[in-house]
Amino acid sequence: MKGKVIPFINSLHEIELIQSKDKAVKKRGLKLDLHGFSPSTNSLHPFFVRFMRVLLVNLLEVVDLEVSGSMVKVDSFVPKGFMGDSEDRFKNKASSRVDYQKLQSIRWSEARIELVARLLRKVLSFIDLMSEGRIVRIDGFRLKDLNHWMVYGSNMGDFFPFLRWHCNLSCIFCYQDSTHPMLRNLKPHISEREIYTRLRYYSPRRRTALFDQRFFEMNEIMTHPHFLDVLRKFREKDSSRLMFLTNGKALTEEMIRELTFLRPVGIRLSLNSANESMRRKIMSDKNPEIAVNSLPLLKAYQIPFAVSILALPFLPLKDLENTIHYASEHDAQYVVIHMPGYSRYINPKIQSDLDRDKSIIEIVKYVRRIRNTIKMPVTFLSDFYERHVMGESKLPVVIKGVVKNSAAEKAGLKTGDRILEVDGTRILAGRQVISALHLCLRLGIRNMSLRIQRDNDILTVDFNRDCFVEQYPYYPFFCPMESRYGVEGMIIDREGLDIDVFKRINDIINKYGARKCLVLTTILMKSVFEELLLDQPVFYDRRVEVETAIPRSNFWGGNIFTGDHFMVTDFIECIEEWVESKGYRPDVVIIPASAFSWACGWKRDIGGKPYFEIEIRTKIPVELVRFQ
Numbered sequence: 001m002k003g004k005v006i007p008f009i010n011s012l013h014e015i016e017l018i019q020s021k022d023k024a025v026k027k028r029g030l031k032l033d034l035h036g037f038s039p040s041t042n043s044l045h046p047f048f049v050r051f052m053r054v055l056l057v058n059l060l061e062v063v064d065l066e067v068s069g070s071m072v073k074v075d076s077f078v079p080k081g082f083m084g085d086s087e088d089r090f091k092n093k094a095s096s097r098v099d100y101q102k103l104q105s106i107r108w109s110e111a112r113i114e115l116v117a118r119l120l121r122k123v124l125s126f127i128d129l130m131s132e133g134r135i136v137r138i139d140g141f142r143l144k145d146l147n148h149w150m151v152y153g154s155n156m157g158d159f160f161p162f163l164r165w166h167c168n169l170s171c172i173f174c175y176q177d178s179t180h181p182m183l184r185n186l187k188p189h190i191s192e193r194e195i196y197t198r199l200r201y202y203s204p205r206r207r208t209a210l211f212d213q214r215f216f217e218m219n220e221i222m223t224h225p226h227f228l229d230v231l232r233k234f235r236e237k238d239s240s241r242l243m244f245l246t247n248g249k250a251l252t253e254e255m256i257r258e259l260t261f262l263r264p265v266g267i268r269l270s271l272n273s274a275n276e277s278m279r280r281k282i283m284s285d286k287n288p289e290i291a292v293n294s295l296p297l298l299k300a301y302q303i304p305f306a307v308s309i310l311a312l313p314f315l316p317l318k319d320l321e322n323t324i325h326y327a328s329e330h331d332a333q334y335v336v337i338h339m340p341g342y343s344r345y346i347n348p349k350i351q352s353d354l355d356r357d358k359s360i361i362e363i364v365k366y367v368r369r370i371r372n373t374i375k376m377p378v379t380f381l382s383d384f385y386e387r388h389v390m391g392e393s394k395l396p397v398v399i400k401g402v403v404k405n406s407a408a409e410k411a412g413l414k415t416g417d418r419i420l421e422v423d424g425t426r427i428l429a430g431r432q433v434i435s436a437l438h439l440c441l442r443l444g445i446r447n448m449s450l451r452i453q454r455d456n457d458i459l460t461v462d463f464n465r466d467c468f469v470e471q472y473p474y475y476p477f478f479c480p481m482e483s484r485y486g487v488e489g490m491i492i493d494r495e496g497l498d499i500d501v502f503k504r505i506n507d508i509i510n511k512y513g514a515r516k517c518l519v520l521t522t523i524l525m526k527s528v529f530e531e532l533l534l535d536q537p538v539f540y541d542r543r544v545e546v547e548t549a550i551p552r553s554n555f556w557g558g559n560i561f562t563g564d565h566f567m568v569t570d571f572i573e574c575i576e577e578w579v580e581s582k583g584y585r586p587d588v589v590i591i592p593a594s595a596f597s598w599a600c601g602w603k604r605d606i607g608g609k610p611y612f613e614i615e616i617r618t619k620i621p622v623e624l625v626r627f628q
């Protein structure tokens with residue numbers, strides 16, 4: 001057993017013994033409101049005292065208790081109210097504000113800490129903890145042995161959220177302005193001490209780190225006062241790639257030079273506009289030239305980067321085009337276009353600005369046209385969104401762009417090529433290409449051939465060893481889109497249903513012996529899912545009725561409709577409405593697992609509610625399935 005277990009005095013008799021030894025306490029003891037106390041009070045029943053003692057002893061094995069940010073040793077407890085209501089009975093004054101971590105930011109990622117906190121709160125609602133004969137007002141706790149809270153599977157990228165700091169800009173479209181009130185008051189950063197503690201516990205060799213913590217405010221990591229120091233210390237432990245997102249305000253030549261000592265490092269720059277006055281206007285950047293000039297500097301210092309642009313409907317499309325060309329001129333690996341998303345908490349004035357003028361379809365068409373005229377990949381976040389806007393569902397696997405000097409470019413692949421086969425395997429979905437090539441690369445195979453269609457010709461394109469020689473701006477270590485969007489420098493429509501999704505659905509149907517199955521999906525996914533479903537034996541045999549429904553995003557509202565943002569309550573409402581409209585209940589409900597992916601395996605939604613509450617409330621079996 002680790003840590004010292006503090007013995008608790010668990011009977012009135014023992015408390016009296018202690019009090020009688022301490023004159024001061026005895027004096028105070030005269031003030032006790034014993035009249036309100038009866039030996040038959042449930043709270044003092046020996047069973048209950050024993051129960052409280054067991055709970056406390058177990059809790060204190062895991063945590064140390066704190067008062068105003070300092071550890072406190074408690075030595076006894078009394079039933080709540082036993083010591084009367086005089087202020088003298090307290091050892092400490094009501095706590096001054098201490099900067100404790102908010103539990104809300106931990107409950108997604110480490111549900112056990114929430115359990116400890118809840119138990120502690122409950123226990124403290126029944127008893128008062130004492131130290132040297134006086135009550136201590138516990139207002140926080142500290143995890144005792146951090147080794148108990150290590151998780152597996154961490155990498156450098158997981159660490160960056162802990163470096164986020166106050167943003168040094170004030171964008172007119174900042175998503176933080178329309179965050180849900182529940183997430184608004186989360187502390188956006190952790191203490192310097194905690195960062196270094198986390199760094200100490202991070203082990204790249206074992207791939208372990210302290211439990212994750214979710215903040216829903218991205219903010220800016222380069223403004224962190226210890227940004228470079230933390231990264232240097234990180235580098236001493238881990239030589240793998242460092243990639244981070246920045247608004248570019250701090251990307252001076254001096255900073256870029258410092259970053260070269262941290263190689264391999266890559267940046268995703270939220271530029272939005274390469275026009276200084278436009279950037280000043282939309283991001284309130286008083287020194288827009290720093291971010292704009294950082295592109296040639298990054299190129300000069302050979303730091304790979306990608307550029308992100310929020311396509312604001314009220315800005316001229318020409319500005320979007322110029323920014324894409326500017327990124328391409330300076331060898332950005334790729335440009336990713338975001339569409340403005342907002343919740344119902346957005347300022348109405350900004351909402352009307354985001355909704356006015358151009359339609360989204362106009363922007364998508366415009367970007368597609370630019371995409372076909374330049375070599376650098378230009379993609380939307382997300383592909384599903386692009387296809388949804390254009391009313392496309394099942395599409396051939398087409399290369400959307402090829403990163404300069406990448407293996408794909410050296411092999412001779414071009415934007416617009418349609419991939420038909422990889423090493424003799426027929427390709428039906430973008431994910432297949434990625435999986436097949438990743439597998440070859442993992443196995444050390446450097447000779448692969450792709451069968452492609454270019455215009456009306458069918459060609460074979462071969463990758464060989466020479467293709468994989470690293471050359472700026474392409475480094476396989478830095479292409480954040482690689483794992484999800486493409487491989488070896490070719491960006492393809494990666495999204496689409498996971499090939500295995502229907503097998504998993506089939507397994508679930510068999511598991512429950514279901515005849516009626518309800519699949520909850522999103523507006524982006526529905527048509528793709530239904531179209532592919534028609535090819536599945538489970539559907540065309542008509543053994544099982546598989547139906548789909550789309551929940552409403554009540555929590556967020558606005559124009560947010562991605563599956564990741566659905567809440568337990570949204571799913572419940574959708575199922576209940578569906579059952580009412582159909583007049584029968586499905587045997588099983590299948591829900592996208594992405595809505596519960598925030599919680600590091602705890603399967604909770606963004607509000608911290610576990611998915612099984614859907615099952616409890618609807619009384620219908622619920623299964624989570626990864627669709628992408």
Ligand code: SF4
Pocket residue numbers: 167168169170171173174175176218219220247270283
């Ligand atoms: S850079 Fe990002 S966090 Fe900062 S104001 Fe702009 S949108 Fe918000």
